[in-house]
Amino acid sequence: MPGHRSKSEKHDDGEKQLRRDPYEVLGVSRNSMDQEIKTAYRKMALKYHPDKNANDPKAADMFKEVTFSYNILSDPDKRRQYDSAGFEAVESDNQELELDLSSLGAVNTMFAALFSKLGVPIKTTVSASILEEALNGLVTIRPLPLGHYVSKRVEKQCAHFYSVTITEEEARAGFVCRVQSSDKSKFKLLYFDQEDNGGLSLALQEDSAKTGKITTAGMYFLGFPVYRLDQTMNSIAAAKDPDTSFFRKLDGFQPCELNELKAGTHVFAVYGDNFFKSANYTIEALCAAPLSEEKENLRSIEAQILSKRAEVSKFEAEYREVLAQFSEMTSRYAHEIQSIDELLKHRNEIHASYTITPFKRSTSKSRSKSSSKENKEDGQTREKRSTRDRPKKKKWYNLHLRVDKRKAC
Template identity: 65%
Template sequence: MEGPSTPVLRRDPYEVLSVSRDSSDQEIKSAYRKLALKYHPDKNVSNPEASELFKEVAYSYSILSDPEKRRQYDTAGFEALETDGMDMEIDLSNLGTFNTMFAALFSKLGVPIKTTISASVLEEALNGTVTIRPLPLGTSVSGKVDKQCAHFFGVTINEQQAQAGIVVRVTSSAQSKFKLLYFEQEANGGYGLALQEDSEKTGKVTSAGMYFLHFQVYRMDSTVNALAMAKDPEAAFFKRLEGLQPCEVSELKSGTHVFAVYGDNFFKPAGYTIEAVCARPFEDITEKLKEIESQILKKRNDLRQFETEYRKALARFQEVTNRYTQEKQAVDELLKQRDSIHSSFTTVRTIANSGSSTSGSNKAPDEEVSVGSPTEDRTPDAKDRSFKKKWFNLNLSKKA
């Protein structure tokens, strides 16, 4: 299964995406989407160079879109990055049936696989040729979208609703895989992809949401450092919050906004229900979300510090555990040697050894160790011999 991989000749990610080092997350994402669409394999079937450029663009974006990886690269370049842990997007439409089956299998086993959006959907949106269905606030719409296809919805809000905040959520009781997309209107009248949320399993459903609540909201990317966590199961706990990424858009202005549900299943359509609500009736929940987001960010920083302490303690524990094993073996060996020496103090062993080397003696070993009074010779065999001797000396002639 092939996806965008680490280029052999690595260029500066900022150079690849044609952005400056002080570019915002939104500027980086916008540059990536344009280049990814330009070099997408679907649009360049007969151009192998475009496929390599597409991989390079995806690789560069995987660095600059992650705040921690971007910081590491800015500090020490490529050497500071774990290449094996880089997250890539796989184009399902370019995999073929056989590799798609493998991808589906890995996904079923719980391996997070990040997939890219088909070029045809992005191009139709950019050209403004998509059909947009209205989605009034406070309503929901259910449907099924084919794999690698999208259903577009328009959410119209006024000034008061925009100030209160807007939430758009999609759920799937069939646990389908899908993406929730948000498009911004381009100057030519088309729509460019601005936000993307992959569905996550939450209980008995899969869901994805976008929250425009006038404060920084974060999304959870489960594929971040997935390979690194697989190599080190203990890292799964410490890296669990590293996938928390800030959403690039935190508020919407009045007007019509375009969202889409993209089918991300490997073989079948994705069933879904999409709804848009105004946050005004949910003020208490909104404040609770703001508080929880703050606590999670603090906990992420705490975990980073605790991981350092834990690793040191674990190394020390491993050291003393190894010493424990060595000391136990040493004590067992000393006690074994002590028992062996103790068992050497025995007359049986000494006499047996000396008796085997003595010549000219016809006495049995048992007779040599016999020491004591004559009564000790009166064994049952001796009594029997004495009785037989007396019996044979009887004077039988007189009776005759």
């Protein structure tokens, strides 16, 4: 079946190149299991890593293409989307890259440490130099007896290798390798496949996670499917939306690549994943034969988690529908409150125009006019009354003079 191709943003001699099929880039088939894809990616990433190919732009481009392809095929959802609709269905802008801290400068390392401290999920990868030394058989391997533990301190971006030998009976009973750090150091627990040439290739990787007052990482080979929980996926969802965080909480619950180990010698390593300081740790290897009850409890609880994940997936559709209805009702509720308040406000304004401002003005004017008229009329009436009631006084020019006509003047 031909692979999906789309135009790349890069140019070569003025012509746009086609983005290659991720399966073609990694050299795997479409039916490949997760472990095959992971193994192919690690070999190619080690081959084209910038640390080994300084000043080689072709190797740098190939490394980016390999990483981009692996980011699609390592995610079950994105792989399914790509298989059904090609690159268009994959959000390439949101692809997460794993940082190699050993290749970062001091400034970039400080920024990465700061973001990690602030809660920004940053995935890191094992140093290319460590993987190359392991592949070439140049690492020191210490024996780790079953039922014993070893406490050490590993420097940043360095690794301590341990070999564990198990019998046929112990392999059937199950095997567990666990690492913990009481001072909450950040580390990785690694498992390596042994190559025909005597070298070691990285097969499994578990990042440490906080568990109470310590950090732990473990690998469980119990003969039945066991699962790991990738906290990074939920951290990214939580940063976007609390509801999405809840419904995506179990998306990172994925099956481990290996369920059992065969009899023989197996190699594990503890890798110091801190940004600046070394990591204190204690590693132990256990046979699961005395832990039959714990094995059944683990199988039961993980089955319940898978059932709950399917249940929550169905519940999400119902929740989103009810939430949409609730949001619609809430919006309508707010609209109705606003509408009623506006109507009442308009009604009060109309009442005010009739009963407060105009009435005061007309009343005061009419009262002033009537009072002035009444005062004027009262004044005139009082004046008339006073004029009538006052006795008439003779004026000097109306004096009646008696004149004796008999006397001559």
